[in-house]
Amino acid sequence: MGQGKLRVLALRDGDRLVAVMPCAEQRDSSHARWAPLGEGQSDYLDGTFAAGFEQPALEAVLDWLDRAGYNRFEVTDLHQRSGLLTAHCPAGWQTEESLHNVCPVVTLPPTGTDLRVTLPPRQLRNVRYYRARARNLGEIHFECATEETFPALFRKFFLLHRARWTERGQTGVLADAKLEQFHLEAAGAFLERKMLRLYVLYVGESIAGAIYTFTHRRRAYCYLAGFDPKYKPLSPGTLLIAHTIESALAEGCEAVDFLRGNEAYKYFWGARDQPTYRRVFRREK
Numbered sequence: 001m002g003q004g005k006l007r008v009l010a011l012r013d014g015d016r017l018v019a020v021m022p023c024a025e026q027r028d029s030s031h032a033r034w035a036p037l038g039e040g041q042s043d044y045l046d047g048t049f050a051a052g053f054e055q056p057a058l059e060a061v062l063d064w065l066d067r068a069g070y071n072r073f074e075v076t077d078l079h080q081r082s083g084l085l086t087a088h089c090p091a092g093w094q095t096e097e098s099l100h101n102v103c104p105v106v107t108l109p110p111t112g113t114d115l116r117v118t119l120p121p122r123q124l125r126n127v128r129y130y131r132a133r134a135r136n137l138g139e140i141h142f143e144c145a146t147e148e149t150f151p152a153l154f155r156k157f158f159l160l161h162r163a164r165w166t167e168r169g170q171t172g173v174l175a176d177a178k179l180e181q182f183h184l185e186a187a188g189a190f191l192e193r194k195m196l197r198l199y200v201l202y203v204g205e206s207i208a209g210a211i212y213t214f215t216h217r218r219r220a221y222c223y224l225a226g227f228d229p230k231y232k233p234l235s236p237g238t239l240l241i242a243h244t245i246e247s248a249l250a251e252g253c254e255a256v257d258f259l260r261g262n263e264a265y266k267y268f269w270g271a272r273d274q275p276t277y278r279r280v281f282r283r284e285k
Helices: 054-067 121-135 150-167 177-192 229-234 236-250 264-268
Strands: 005-013 016-027 032-036 072-078 093-107 140-144 196-203 206-216 219-227 255-257 272-283
Touching (some): 072 093, 121 140, 121 229, 121 264, 150 206, 150 229, 177 196, 177 206, 196 236, 206 236, 219 236
Antiparallel strands (some): 005 016, 016 032, 072 272, 093 272, 140 196, 196 206, 206 219
16 A cells, blocks of 8 residues: 555654654656655544644754655644644755644533434434334444454444445445554454444344444544444434444543544534644755
């Protein structure tokens, strides 16, 4: 997957590791370009910094690139609190900053509330309507993947995701076998760290859909979903997102992040745009 050579820049303060920045090096006939790993795939990009080391880490990275003969470092998908966005541009470099994309986010009320005080009235009615329709076919319930059930449920999620996009005559973002394997490994690592929230929707005894989400630092992230096309009239996506929001409320999360893209359905849930940024550093001539 991807292009270029893998490069990992690490900064140490004595024996202490204080910054890590996985990057990709790309070359063409005119110049060499460095960018954080995950560009074009990840919804947010950044380095990993110990508190207070964002500025010295950026300076060290640009200094190393300069001495190695590179004159450009470009970062996209930066959160507004990103250390690579807030750090000052070092002397000898020029920087350009611009808006890059948006990630619609639902801000959640305090723990203990429910969907009635969280969702816009119209979307709350939609949730109630589709829950009632689903119950006409059988009892509905949700399962969250555990260590024991994860391998089977995640494979089922892949099949549901593929079925959803096949119905549209498209492949979806998980069609590549390498990317599928990456997510299998990454989601397994999330599970070990108690971050994964893979929810599966059952209608009666049948699996109608699944949603791949994760939670970190009181924020839930809705990544990908899939459903059995025969259950499309029940809007499994609506039921799965409603369950994700309810679960995030129960866990005390402050927000549900729909990640990159301004698809219309995200705003039905009351999401508001959170911008991401692009920053380019060029060596002064």
